[in-house]
Amino acid sequence: MIDPAPFYMIVIVAALMVGAYRMVHGRAARMVAEFRTETTLPDAQPRHHARLAAALVGLAGVAIYLIGLAARGGDPTLAEDAVWLAAIVLGPAAVTGLCLANVRPDFAARARVEYMAETGLMALALVALLTTVGIVGSLVFEASLFFRNVSVLDFLFGTHWSPQTPIRAGQAGQSGAFGAVPVFAGTFLVTLIAMVVAAPVGLMVAIYLSEYASSRTRAVAKPAIEVLAGIPSVVYGFFALISVGPLIRDAADWLGFGVSAQSALAVGLVMGVMIIPLVSSLSDDVIRAVPQSLRNSSTALGATRSETLKRVVFRSALPGIIGAFLLAISRAIGETMIVVMAASRAATLTGNPFDAVTTVTVQIVALLTGDQVFDSPRTLAAFALGLVLFVITLLLNIGALAVVNRYRVRFE
């Protein structure tokens, strides 16, 4: 069960806040009645004083509680300690007294409350920064531990990946080869197949639905594409595993050549289908952004609709479309569940789409699931792969944003 102590604390601080609000509000109301409204600043209404007091009391209570927790090494039974309990009640009480003393008609309470609120909101926005720092920090830190054992060059350019087998028998804790090239190659192959499917299909879906389709077709196809976008990747993984992979294997058997059920082709195809909605919605945005006047000009010059689309709309929207493709590639590279479920775990260096390949995300999952001691080279290798994954997707995203922004400037 959860320790109830933190909840007691929340209740105590909340009660103190309500008390402070009421007391200060009462005093300020009497003050206003006494001084008449004309002489009271609009910034010093009773509710402003009261809100300020409640906010300060809350802050003080939480601060004292956190200091207490830190001092006690995170012991949650703090509530049972009389000294801290007294501090948590008396501290805010002192703050309330201070606020009561400050209830004056010329005290701009509202500006102070709003300053506090604004600072609070800013802190929330900084969570984004904190997350990024956390990601970069943890990946870099863990990866650096890994690179103490395995050199960066061996990792990036080695062609043999087999983290599960020890180099020498009986060498506990040590484990095998960490040359990630086969893993990168597999990722690249699967991404390539996915993009071969998703790029043309997604683009043509966007074009067809916005330029050609009847409203009835649109009414059916648009929600279908949205459903495709809303299906979790674990479902696609299952689909690749039980339907597409076996189908391709059986089809190949029938044609007389052997193909693994875990072929890169099956995985890439399903991933491509998953990415179609992303490509089509991003392309749709950029195609719509091409001004109608350009299309009209082209039509008036005697272009057919497809000529206008190919020669004017595509060309004008090209940076945006490239940006969309970059984002789609980034998504494909980072996609995990499809490959974990339907691709191989063994790293083979191959360019053949009918072979089973592994990917960066598959290896991260393989290295980190199962009972392993943290800080072994295997688990650390996962962070090194994660770092590579993060850097590549980040570069792709930045590239995509840059291309798209340049494109925006051109039409504004």
Add this chain to the structure above:
Amino acid sequence: MVEDKPIKFSGRCVSVHYGASRALHNVDIDIPDRNVTALIGPSGCGKSSLLRVFNRMNDVISNARVTGEVRMDGIDIYAPDVDPVLLRARVGMVFQKPAPFPRSVYENVAYGPRLHGLARTKARLDMLVERSLRRAGLWDEVKDRLSMPAPGLSVGQQQRLVLARSLAIDPDVILMDEPASSLDPIATARLEALIEELKTRYCIIIVTHSMAQAARISDHTAFLHKGELIEFDQTERLFTNPADIRTQDYITGRFG
């Protein structure tokens, strides 16, 4: 009312509907060749709709419906065997706001000839581009920067560029939809001088807001009001001696 010039377009009972609303109603009009015809009238009078009848640009609007008969050189341009794409190759159009493609000046002008296969060789294409730019009075300004992006030109230059783009497909007719409305007075003057030159080769139909402009450049003027053609006559006569009281009211500034 129309004298010796041959007739380019003749429209009979032309009506245009957008969905349920009627933009043009039973218009009969004969537009002479190698001449400037101005379409004037208050906003929403149907003058732009009429203009778009001549190159079937209304086809592009999904709920637009054109009825009646329109003949160009005697050929019914709304006949089922007439491809609007080929019609538009003979009827160029310049829009209110110039919309150069975001490509080079050269590519903009070469766009039409490439579409219609008008130039088999690069040399011929170069020739076509130069000729079109010269006719549009832009050659001297851009001949050294043919590869620069067209959107970088000034608005006045852009308007002449899109004119050159239309001329490059060698049309018989040029439709202009308020071509001067986004231009400053100097650029407007240049454009008007250009129209004066071009009318020796082309049939020009121009929609304009400015009665002064219509009076300056056109040979014939049509006045439209609430989707109907009120009066169509030689410009001089229409402005000095209008037959209809509504025309009179409009040109004297009583409404519109």
Add this chain to the structure above:
Amino acid sequence: MTDAPHEKASIASLAMTRRMHRRRAAETRFRLYGRASVIFSMAALGWLLLSIAATGLSAFTQHWVDLDLDVRAESATDNDRRRLADALAGGFGVQADDAVRQELLALVSASAATDALARNAERSGATLRLTVPVSDQADQYYKGRVDASRPAAQRRLTDRQIAWLDRWADEEQVERRFNRGLFVNPDSRDPERAGLASAILGSVMIVLIAGALALPVGIGAAIYLDGFAPQTGWGGRLTRALEVNINNLAAVPAIVFGLLGLAVFINVFGLARSIPLVGGLVLALRMFPTIVIASRAALRAVPDSLTDSALSLGASRMQAVFNHKVPIAAPAMLTGSIIGMAQALGETAPLLMIGMVAFVTAVPESPLDPATALPVQIFLWSGSAEAAWAERASAAIIVLLAVLMVINGVAIVLRERLQRRRSL
């Protein structure tokens, strides 16, 4: 002279007309590519849904068998499995040896039956009437998924077992029931007893925790960026950096958030693996950028004139934003947030990283108990080879997709409602 000679004159030169045929053909082709792409996408969706429905719908029912077990003779042994096998053998009137016992036990859910036997231990000495689920193999057979005409080596049931199962069916001892266990049981090693209770509860906790953290923080951050963040000077640069940062964060692969959770929440803060609290924290971080982006879009759609007029009447920035902008943007922000939560519900990879792949046979009671999540359960079940696991994984997918549909539907209805009310 208005009427030119009425012959079939062409509007364009012969060359151009001829060329036009090719151009029209290209137009038709292009259109066809478009239509083919749409058909491909919809066919893929159809195939996906159909294949999952085909494997999964049958898991919502299960076959149960009524057994009248004569356990008197066997009460000498305290081995429940053996007692059960012998009683089954008695029922079919066959001599029990080890091979027969093995095959007989594979017909019913042995664990369910022995549990029932143990519960009724004191009542031994009489004929026991038990109703238990049949085993996964038998269930698949009754559902028509075992082809008895194939050679015995290619199926898991022997000829003898099939004969026994047919006898149960003929004597109407077998009944097909709604599979309640799928919703109320936790995970199990036996497919016929495995359920989604732990996974569903785990998912609910994870999504609630993630939502409770990410919604206020995300919406607050969006309000700050939209209404208060400095736009000029150094502050402006920081604001823009923050925005780029959020956009990038939204596109960081989900699995990286899992690595973050593993390194920070588990290794640094020392929280336990496999618990919904950590899952919620990780998914909160994952949802946060999505919610900020959706909320910002909603806020940006509110015309500035509204806040400007409030400011001109002497309202403070805070009042202008919270009294005039936020209420109008609220429906869209809410919809974006709910859709973000739906995404979090389907998220799997980060949960794998923080150890939510453990085999959990207990229903979690608090966010600090080990649990699993619905999508993770799908992943776990799909890893086993038996048909019964695939059937259950498909059923879990159907449950997940149904929940997602409901959530998205609610989001859309809510948005329409709130918007309509506002426009009145």
